[in-house]
Amino acid sequence: MKNRVKELRTDLKMTQEQLSDLVSVSSRTIISLEKGQYNPSILLAYKIACVFNTTIEELYCLKENLRERDEQYDKRYKNL
Structure with a gap:
């Protein structure tokens, strides 16, 4: 899932570690969120x-x- 976490974090000159501390998760979780690997x-x-x-x-x-x-769904099922 696309997100703006990295964009907003860097706009505030905040590190991944600082954000992780603020929301009580590991910095690895923030990294995964920013890469779209974790919802x-x-x-x-x-x-x-x-x-x-x-x-x-x-x-x-x-x-x-x-x-x-929706676009992916349409492409997948359009030819059925």
């Missing part, structure tokens, strides 16, 4: 959104992720 719990997503003073929807590019999912 957080709703609670973790909320904590991160609060750190960046944004919404979960904006932080995790909800509209863009849904559009991509």
Whole structure:
């Protein structure tokens, strides 16, 4: 899932370690989130959104992720 964690973190000149401390997870979790390799719990997503003073929807590019999912679905099932 695409997200803006790295973008927002670097805009604030915050390290992965600093963010991990603020939201009580390991820095490895932040690395995985930024690479799109891990989808957080709703609670973790909320904590991160609060750190960046944004919404979960904006932080995790909800509209863009849904559009991509729909396009993949259409491609997969269009020829059936």
